[in-house]
Structure formats: C-alpha cells, structure tokens
Amino acid sequence: MEIIPKLPVAEWIDNATDWTTDTFEFLFDFIKQDFGDFIEFFAEDLLMAIPIWLFIAVIGVLAFFVSGKRFGLVAFSVIGLWFISNQGLWEELMNTFTLVIFASLISVIIGVPFGIWMAKSKTVQTILTPILDFMQTMPAFVYLIPAVAFFSIGMVPGVFASVIFATPPTVRFTNLGIRQVSKELIEASDSFGTTGTQKLFKVQLPMAKTTIMAGINQTVMLSLSMVVIASMIGAKGLGQTVITGLQRADVGTGFVAGLGIVILAIIIDRFTQNLNTQKGQ
Amino acid sequence: MPVIKVDKLSKIFGKNAKQATKLLDQGLSKEEILKKTGNTVGVNRASFEVEEGEIFVIMGLSGSGKSTLVRLINRLIEPTEGSVMIDGEDLAKMNKQDLRKVRREKLSMVFQKFALFPHRTILQNAEFGLEVQGIDKSEREKRAKESLEMVGLGEYINQYPSQLSGGMQQRVGLARALANDPEVLLMDEAFSALDPLIRKEMQDELLELQESMKKTILFITHDLDEALRIGDRIALMKDGKIVQIGTPEEILVNPANDYVEKFVEDVDRSKVLEAQHIMKRPETVDIEKHGPRAALERMRKEGLSSIYVVDRKRKLYGYVTADDVSAAAKQDKKDLKDILHTDVPKADMNTTMHEIFDMIHDSPVPIAVVEEDKLKGIIVRGAVIAALAGSEVSINGDHS
Numbered sequence: 109m110e111i112i113p114k115l116p117v118a119e120w121i122d123n124a125t126d127w128t129t130d131t132f133e134f135l136f137d138f139i140k141q142d143f144g145d146f147i148e149f150f151a152e153d154l155l156m157a158i159p160i161w162l163f164i165a166v167i168g169v170l171a172f173f174v175s176g177k178r179f180g181l182v183a184f185s186v187i188g189l190w191f192i193s194n195q196g197l198w199e200e201l202m203n204t205f206t207l208v209i210f211a212s213l214i215s216v217i218i219g220v221p222f223g224i225w226m227a228k229s230k231t232v233q234t235i236l237t238p239i240l241d242f243m244q245t246m247p248a249f250v251y252l253i254p255a256v257a258f259f260s261i262g263m264v265p266g267v268f269a270s271v272i273f274a275t276p277p278t279v280r281f282t283n284l285g286i287r288q289v290s291k292e293l294i295e296a297s298d299s300f301g302t303t304g305t306q307k308l309f310k311v312q313l314p315m316a317k318t319t320i321m322a323g324i325n326q327t328v329m330l331s332l333s334m335v336v337i338a339s340m341i342g343a344k345g346l347g348q349t350v351i352t353g354l355q356r357a358d359v360g361t362g363f364v365a366g367l368g369i370v371i372l373a374i375i376i377d378r379f380t381q382n383l384n385t386q387k388g389q
Numbered sequence: 390m391p392v393i394k395v396d397k398l399s400k401i402f403g404k405n406a407k408q409a410t411k412l413l414d415q416g417l418s419k420e421e422i423l424k425k426t427g428n429t430v431g432v433n434r435a436s437f438e439v440e441e442g443e444i445f446v447i448m449g450l451s452g453s454g455k456s457t458l459v460r461l462i463n464r465l466i467e468p469t470e471g472s473v474m475i476d477g478e479d480l481a482k483m484n485k486q487d488l489r490k491v492r493r494e495k496l497s498m499v500f501q502k503f504a505l506f507p508h509r510t511i512l513q514n515a516e517f518g519l520e521v522q523g524i525d526k527s528e529r530e531k532r533a534k535e536s537l538e539m540v541g542l543g544e545y546i547n548q549y550p551s552q553l554s555g556g557m558q559q560r561v562g563l564a565r566a567l568a569n570d571p572e573v574l575l576m577d578e579a580f581s582a583l584d585p586l587i588r589k590e591m592q593d594e595l596l597e598l599q600e601s602m603k604k605t606i607l608f609i610t611h612d613l614d615e616a617l618r619i620g621d622r623i624a625l626m627k628d629g630k631i632v633q634i635g636t637p638e639e640i641l642v643n644p645a646n647d648y649v650e651k652f653v654e655d656v657d658r659s660k661v662l663e664a665q666h667i668m669k670r671p672e673t674v675d676i677e678k679h680g681p682r683a684a685l686e687r688m689r690k691e692g693l694s695s696i697y698v699v700d701r702k703r704k705l706y707g708y709v710t711a712d713d714v715s716a717a718a719k720q721d722k723k724d725l726k727d728i729l730h731t732d733v734p735k736a737d738m739n740t741t742m743h744e745i746f747d748m749i750h751d752s753p754v755p756i757a758v759v760e761e762d763k764l765k766g767i768i769v770r771g772a773v774i775a776a777l778a779g780s781e782v783s784i785n786g787d788h789s
C-alpha cells in the first residue's frame with residue numbers, strides 16, 4: 109500500500125479548474141456580467157413589477173385550464189401563493205422562481221439534444237451513461253466549488269450548479285423515449301423514405317414526448333431542490349431565508365421559508381405533469 | 390421488363406456473415422450453419438421476378454424468412470449478397486438519397502401490426518408519405534382523402550388510430566400506402582392479425598381494388614388459403630429458400646416436394662380446384678349425323694345411361710337418355726331432336742369444386758363443362774369425390 113504515494117488527484121483538479129478559469133475568463137466574465145444582469149432584471153424588475161394580486165390571479169386562471177377545468181389546483185395555487193406573500197416572502201419567491209426557470213430552461217436546452225444524440229448513437233450512449241450517473245451521484249454541494257471559481261457568487265453560479273445537477277434526467281428520458289419507439293414504426297417511417305431529421309421530428313420526438321416531459325418534470329424538481337444549496341453561494345431567494353434561519357437558530361423563519369419552497373414545488377410539479385397528460389389523449 | 394427482379398438474394402444475420410455465405414454455397418443447411426458459425430440464415434439465395442400488375446405471394450411457415458425477404462426489397466435490411474432490381478435499377482448500389490427517392494415514389498409497405506402513428510389522426514397518417522415528399526398541404530390532404538375513401542374510411546379522417554377496430558386500422562395502413570400512388574405494394578402479413586371474417590373481407594377488397602389500380606403487389610402470408618385466394622403466382626419458402634414458384638393450381642396439383650405437399654395437404658381443396666381440373670373427355674353423338682339407333686349403339690358400347698348431343702363444332706344441344714333413345718329407335722324415328730333434354734347442368738372451366746359438389750348432388754347426368762357454348766368436358770360424381778379426398782387429379786382427364 110505504501111509503495112504508491114498519495115496521488116495528487118485534488119491538485120490535478122485544482123490545476124484543471126485554474127486553467128479553465130484563466131482560459132475562459134472572458135467567457136465567464138461575460139456570462140457573469142450580462143447573464144447576471146439579465147437574471148436580476150427578470151426577477152427584480154420584471155416579476156416584481158407585476159402586482160401580487162395580478163400574478164396570483166394569472167396563475168389561478170392558468171391552473172384552471174392546465175388541470176382540465178377543475179378547481180383543486182386553482183385553490184391550492186391561490187391560497188399557497190397568498191400565504192407566501194402574507195409571510196412577507198414574495199420577493200424571495202420571485203428570486204427562487206427565476207432561478208428554477210433559468211436552470212430548468214438551460215437544462216432542457218442542453219439536455220434534449222444530448223438525449224437525441226445519445227439515442228441515435230450507441231457509442232454516445234456508452235460514453236454518456238457513466239457521466240450522467242456521476243453527475244447525479246456526486247453530492248450537489250460539490251458543484252458549488254467550481255461554480256464559485258468560474259462565476260464568483262450570486263445567482264449565476266447558482267444557476268450553473270443547478271444545471272449540472274438537474275440536466276441528467278432530461279438527457280436520460282429523452283434517450284429512453286426515443287429508443288422506446290417501436291421498431292415497426294421506425295420501419296414504417298423509413299419505408300416511406302424519411303430523412304433522419306424527418307423521422308426525428310415527425311415520429312420519434314412526438315412519440316417520445318410523454319417520456320421527455322416526465323424527464324423535464326424531474327429536472328425542474330431537481331433544480332428546485334438546489335435552491336437552498338445554491339443560496340449558500342449567494343443566490344437570492346427562499347433558500348437564503350432558510351439559511352438565515354439556520355444561522356440564527358430561528359426555527360420559525362426557516363420553517364416558513366421551507367414551506368414556501370414546498371408550495372412552489374407542488375405548484376410547478378402539478379403544472380408540468382398536467383401539461384404532459386393533458387394533450388396525450 | 391419485370392418490375393421487381395430478385396437475383397440470388399441472401400441475408401445472413403450475425404457477425405462474419407460473409408464467411409457464412411461460403412457455407413451456403415457449399416450447400417449447408419440453415420441449421421448446420423447456425424451450429425457451425427452461430428449465424429442465422431434469414432434468406433438463402435432467393436431468385437424471382439414479379440411482373441407489372443401481378444399479385445405475387447410469398448408463403449411459408451413462421452421463421453421461413455418472409456419478412457426478411459420483403460425488407461430486403463425496400464432495403465430496410467441490407468442484403469449480404471445478391472441483387473434487387475426495381476424497374477431495372479439495382480437497389481443495393483444506390484446511395485441514400487436515391488434509395489429514399491425509390492421508397493417515396495415506387496415502393497410502399499403495409500405492415501402486419503398496422504404500424505400506424507398513434508399521435509396522428511387517420512388523415513395525417515394517410516398523408517404521411519406525401520408529407521415526407523414535401524407535397525403541399527392542400528394537395529396532400531386531397532390525395533390522402535381520396536385514398537381513404539377508396540378503402541371506405543372517408544368518414545373517419547379525424548379520429549385517432551386507437552379509436553378504430555383492427556380491420557379499419559389496416560385499411561388506414563393500406564390507404565397510407567396507396568396515397569403515394571406507388572408502383573409496388575409490399576404487404577407483410579397485412580391481414581394476419583385480423584380475425585377470419587374481417588380477413589376474408591379485406592382479401593376481397595384488395596382484389597377488388599386491384600381490378601382498377603393494377604399495382605404490382607408482393608404479398609406475404611403464412612396462410613395457404615389466403616395465398617391461393619389472392620395470388621396470381623405463389624412462391625413457397627422454407628428455411629430462407631424458395632422451394633417452389635407457380636400458379637395456385639400448379640402448386641396444388643404438382644407440389645414440388647414433400648414440404649410443399651405437406652403444406653398443401655390440409656388446404657380445403659374444394660375451394661381451390663376448378664372444373665377444368667377434374668373434368669374428363671365426354672362421349673357425344675352428333676346431332677346432324679346420328680339418329681336414335683347410332684346413339685343407342687354408342688351408349689350400349691360405353692355402358693352409359695345418357696349421352697350429350699353436340700354438332701360438328703361441338704356446340705352443345707342437350708342430352709338424350711337410354712330409355713328415350715331405345716323407344717325412339719323402336720318407332721323408327723330418324724331425329725334426336727324430338728327426344729332431346731335441354732335442362733343441362735352446366736359449369737364453366739373456372740367453376741370451383743365447391744359449387745360443383747352442390748350441383749352434382751341432385752343431377753341425373755354428369756355436369757357439362759362449357760366454354761362459349763361448346764362442350765369441353767364432363768364431370769362425373771366419382772371424380773369430384775376423388776378430388777375432394779385428395780387422391781390423384783387428372784388434368785383434362787383422359788381416364789375415368
């Protein structure tokens with residue numbers, strides 16, 4: 109055992125991170141600056157400009173249609189959101205919401221193409237599968253470290269860490285959904301002389317839609333679960349309130365903010381799930 | 390020129406397929422090759438030609454290589470060896486783009502389990518091939534609707550496949566294939582998933598459609614009855630090999646080997662054999678030459694109780710019975726016309742055994758097989774029974 113000295117793995121990773129930070133500094137700076145500004149603008153100027161009552165009303169109406177004209181989701185959304193604003197956590201909610209939206213959007217934009225690529229090539233699948241496993245099993249805290257190295261602190265590194273953590277389900281489910289399309293339907297498509305792109309958009313993606321949406325739902329939930337963790341590197345929102353509660357041993361404040369996250373999670377979950385099942389039949 | 394020309398086409402599944410083809414050349418069987426190399430022989434040097442407007446049936450038991458063969462023809466499966474010519478063009482040598490063009494314009498396929506797109510309406514399913522070709526929406530809707538109307542589904546265009554019965558779903562499959570107006574229809578066990586009544590209905594409908602569309606159809610089935618009903622010619626497959634090609638009659642009457650014979654054995658012969666296969670040469674008298682005495686003499690010699698009466702050109706007039714003839718002879722009558730029976734039981738060359746069986750049951754005389762008013766042959770009860778029992782069948786029977 110002692111013949112082999114401790115391998116300097118940590119140093120290698122440090123070096124790699126340093127190198128990346130230096131080399132892509134211009135890019136990271138750009139993202140940090142402009143994207144950061146945009147996120148801030150979205151949360152503070154756009155969402156906060158909407159009167160609370162209007163925001164809640166719009167969500168209520170959307171809930172009505174999304175849930176197939178039933179009132180359960182409407183009641184829950186309206187009461188839940190009112191409760192959060194009543195607790196004085198509206199701005200935190202908007203920040204959290206922003207983080208989730210951006211992290212999910214980026215995850216989907218990255219995840220779906222990778223999923224397609226993985227479905228089309230066996231080699232890509234063989235390479236990506238262990239990487240995805242790795243990304244999901246690595247404790248989420250670890251992603252905060254390079255996030256800070258690249259983007260210092262704030263919303264941007266929060267989104268970055270969330271994306272790494274939340275992308276795998278979308279990739280996996282897209283791959284799965286496409287591979288699940290029956291051989292006969294693929295043959296039918298080919299027999300009519302489809303190109304690869306036609307087959308993808310006319311047959312594979314529409315048929316994989318339900319599965320892909322299930323993956324996206326998971327991605328959204330995972331990025332929401334990153335909210336508290338991301339607030340440790342300065343991402344604003346409900347997570348920050350939870351952390352504050354923790355630091356001050358203030359059970360009440362922490363718990364109420366936690367409840368806010370749960371309410372948001374349930375609303376988002378029901379929305380994405382209903383969007384999925386609604387059009388299916 | 391044949392529309393489809395398949396030459397020594399082989400498909401071997403598994404690694405080292407090329408190496409295994411050498412064993413095929415040495416004449417090893419599918420089983421031996423599997424044991425030796427682990428490769429599965431899908432199709433073993435199949436050769437045949439399909440003419441324009443023909444329904445060519447490929448028949449064989451499950452696993453005999455039918456699906457593989459039909460997929461080699463539109464190259465859904467890459468051949469290991471051999472060639473497929475469509476309108477004289479070698480499919481195997483085509484690049485992807487030309488292959489797509491052939492698939493879009495010349496070949497359409499109908500699948501066993503329908504393979505409809507569940508997320509598309511009936512109309513959108515029928516439009517698929519045209520959409521892929523980039524034909525604009527109004528034009529392709531028009532053509533898809535026409536095609537759906539042809540198969541009797543004009544009213545269901547906005548439903549989804551899951552809302553239709555199996556028979557209707559396969560009509561959509563057929564309409565989707567026809568909407569492209571292809572030269573060739575490839576039908577892989579297209580009716581096998583349907584229950585027997587619907588299946589027969591679909592067979593009839595296909596034949597009816599074929600009357601007007603005159604497509605070249607390659608029809609796959611494992612069911613001999615189906616093959617005999619719709620095939621102009623039938624190829625029989627076993628272990629990837631084509632063991633016999635022929636018209637339905639040829640296959641039934643002269644099975645090439647034990648395998649074909651086994652297949653043929655349990656088919657209901659009464660539906661397939663026709664009058665021409667079991668009729669025999671008739672004894673006749675000439676209405677212009679022969680009188681009652683001559684007729685009586687002929688009947689006595691041959692041991693008949695009745696005889697058909699024709700003229701020199703073999704035009705059929707009727708029959709006379711032994712009793713009438715001998716009475717007329719006693720009265721010294723000269724003409725057969727007075728005692729002629731004209732209520733003749735008639736069949737034509739293609740009347741099936743099934744119908745003949747019903748006719749012969751209550752007929753006092755043999756059945757006359759007539760073509761353009763001329764007597765071609767007669768069918769006696771014994772021949773019908775013998776044929777139904779599956780014993781020897783004599784074409785244009787020259788014995789009884």
Ligand SMILES: Nc1ncnc2c1ncn2[C@@H]1O[C@H](COP(=O)(O)OP(=O)(O)O)[C@@H](O)[C@H]1O
Binds near residue numbers: 403457
């Ligand atoms: N993709 C494949 N890989 C390996 N073997 C196959 C494949 N497809 C078919 N086979 C084999 O080829 C033979 C012919 O199959 P198939 O063409 O499906 O027969 P059929 O349609 O007459 O039932 C069978 O022995 C089958 O197991």
Ligand SMILES: [Mg+2]
Binds near residue numbers: 455456457578
């Ligand atoms: Mg098959």
